[in-house]
Amino acid sequence: MTTPPINWEAIHTLIDKYRQTKWGLIPLLQEIQEAVGYIPPEAIEPVADGLKLHPSEVQGVITFYAGFTLKPRGKWVLRVCRGTACHVKGSQNILRLMQQETGLREGQTSEDYTFSLETVACLGACFLAPTMMVNRDYYGKLSPTKVSSILQEYSNA
């Protein structure tokens, strides 16, 4: 399993963008994660240098927030809602199905970096329960057939 190449140019452009910004660390980390898919550990030192912080501080912020990841993720991040409403509507079965279909456990990424599987406490769309997100798109009122077709669609995308 080889990690995909990192777009260093994009990272350095972003660091330059935030060099003079006060309280710029979290927005910068978000943008890096958006552009690269994750925050490469090798980027911690350049980020710290750019914002004149200690690298250990930057790492502290990254590891504190569940939203940041230091591991490369798949092209499509599947987030299954495990909130109360979704649970009542059978999200456990949805998750189990997705684990079967993708061969991944929670927090894992496929070898070809197509999918990452994650669970979320609540997506805030209980009226659509059970729900999931693929990157930024919501999918609601899920059923096994719907999940299969969604996954099918993304694995070919």
Place this chain on the structure above:
Amino acid sequence: MGDISLSINGRRVTASAGHSLLAVADAYNIPIPRLCYHPELKPYGACRLCLVEEETSGRLLAACVTPAAADMTIQTDSARVLTHRRRIVRLLMAEHPESCVVCNKGNRCELRLIAARLGIADSGLDAMPNFKPFEQGNPFMTRDLSKCVLCGKCIRADHELVGVGAIDYQGRGFDSRPATLLENPLEASTCTFCGTCAAMCPTGALGLRFGVVAGTPEYEKPSLCGFCAVGCRLLLGVTGNQVVEVNPAPAILKPAAAFRPTITSQTPVPWFLGSTTDAGRSVNGATLCIRGHYAHDYLNSPARLTHPLVKTEDGWQTVAWPGALELTARRLNEIRKQYGAQSIGFVGSPACSTEENYLLQKLARMALGTHNIDHADGLNTQAGIEALGQLTHHGWQAPPLADLAQAESIIIMGADPDQTLPVMAYYLRRARQAGTPVITIHRCPTAFDRNATVHLRLKPSGDGAYAWVLSDLIRRLHQQKGLDAAFTEHRARDVKIFLEHAEALTSDHLESCTGASDQDLAAAARALAGRRIAFVVGSDVLGSLDIVNTLQALLNLSLATGSLNQPGGGIYLEQSDANSTGARLSGCQPHRLPGDLPLTDTDARRYWEKSWHTSLSPDQGLSLRRMLAEAEAGNLKALYIMGANPLRNLPDAPRVQAVLSRLELLVVQDILHTVTADAAHIILPGAAFSEKAGTLINLEGRCQPLAPVVDPPVEARADWWILTELLQRLLPDHPLKTLEDTQHEMARSIPGYAINGPPLRTRSRYGPFRSDGTGEPLPLQWPHDTLSEAQPATPSSSLHAFIVYPRHHLGGGTRTAHSPRIQHWEQQLPLTRSIVLHPSDAQRLNLTAGTTVEVRTATGSIHRDLHLDPHLTPGSAVLYAGSKGNDVLNLLSWEDNTQGGVMVEVMSGYIIQTPKGTNP
């Protein structure tokens, strides 16, 4: 105490606005337990053990972060508070391993102490296993995160006090722990092993690794650090008459715990030579550096001298003190009779106390009638101090380091305080963190560059570059109206003339000559405009040939910006040894009498002749190098060296060795069997700083008393005792018999040493240094001829090598090399055994990284591993002092200055034999 009135435990107390409840309770000796609070750190409110109850509102408040308010009714030990406090401790204990029996923290563990006071023996909760490995990858610290209570003291000490940022919290909730970047071991992080975190850890999560014994020392006593000129206060832990642990002493020693001054009962201790500030607070607060914390295990080295020794044909012979002193006195007298007083020389020590240096120079000037007395500072900053003294007419004295907090901007010039004076570097980092612009100017990379607002990298060749850059900054500041005209109006003269000269400077020419770009200089001028500047001047400037011009340029800038001798406008020199100032003040210089008075001054001579009831020799004295040169020529026959190791610390050791072997008498008074001691005829075993009384004067002019903490080993004696005995034998009616006698004589007669005497600097004839408002304005002088003087570097096969003094050694490393931990650490630092080159130079010279290369000058050659660093300026190289017996100085000749760097040839080579004279 203040204007707010409240009650704690039913007792009326008063507080000042902004003080926390904890501070108020502490002031009234009302005990409140705490784990995460430390007086040197910002309140954090993490451990919640300092919970107190506010009765009116019924709220539970963390006392460390709650400001005292009027009419609060606080209960510190109500049933409700105790229930909560016990619960917190029980939860902490549920996660704590049961390895107290083998924990080095022992009875000093704050968690254990608090649990005991709350009567908690067993948490009564299910244990939460928290398995973390016990780490001891470096020779200094151990780490056992299973004992971590997440108080964050280590992280906050690192960030707030030391400013290195090697560790921070990682993770969240139960996963959180202090960690380095990428969870590398400390050895692979930016940690400098200052040990501040370990000294602060309330439990055994971070511990000091022990050299001699494990566990709690028998007793702890305050002392001073014997290494560098910062003068940190230590707490020495002693077991079995051996110093086994070193920690920073509490920043403010309570009067009962403070040393008793020996001079008068009213003496405020310590006192300052120049200015007066809060002298009760230690310089270092809760911090220390790698040397102070760990290198003191040299005190227990097997190389310590324990008996007087006399060299015979059968080798070293142990003799009793009376015999050794008798022999030394007789031989000195014989040589004086046979060859005259000028044939004897004395070398004092910036590692010995002020009183001892005073006695030694008295021995030279009074008992033997010669002014051949000198001392060697590990970084050779004497030339700089001398030059600054002349330019300011002895008005200069570095202010307290705490003044750096008031500085509006700081220029660090030719200095690497992170290596040489780490605790001063903490002050600089804290100032930078608080937003003070810091500009670094150097010819090779330094640790501070990364934090600097602007970093000006100068070309390696041409000493004049520093002065040119400073003059150009005045020009730019003048253009931006960033100078202080109101200040210069009365206190400076010749400003116009100076500016006329400066207007002729052009950026292009300046850049091609000095390497400082227009853009960087403009940024520096912007950062400095309208601000007072504090200066830190390092060995790269102080050891250069151009030193007087550079310091003149610095004074110009300081004066023109209205900084000179103003709060936050100090000039600090990178002095290396604990008592450089004391050695200077006590007269351990050939051309200066005690009190820093010139020998050529008739009044000063008469003053001392009267004080000592003697007549002083009319001859001039010789400096250390001149003494050696005279010895080489056969004119100097005897040398008395106290606490110095010229064979390790002077250039060209083989030549020094040859000179020492020509002497008819070499007496070495030292604590370690050094290479120099081995060349002696008589060795007198002295006592280390921890074994004797006396005073040390730090770079701020803070005179701090020492008290003996342990006894000297076996027959070794305090150096003042040895010198007093010798004085008695050479001058039988000499009045000084005890240390107190000496201190009284010094206090009576040395201006500056006298507690109530006038500060030294008021003698200056220049206005900026006189508090009474009188005195001449100080002139701005154009310190250069023409810019073409600073020649651009010509590419050649030779490189400009800079010598870096790594922080784990002090100067040449005589003492630090006897610390097993430092030796062990150096083995893990391949860089110190390397020469560092820019990759392009390595390519040009056809050298491969990692191979052994020969580094050669006309004087000598050494072998080093080749290491490459793209941050270096091409054409320069970096070598490290202290390693391999400090053989790097064999590259230098006596005529070279040790600090300004040296031109070296680098070629591939293999070690055939170890060069001579390279042992510790």
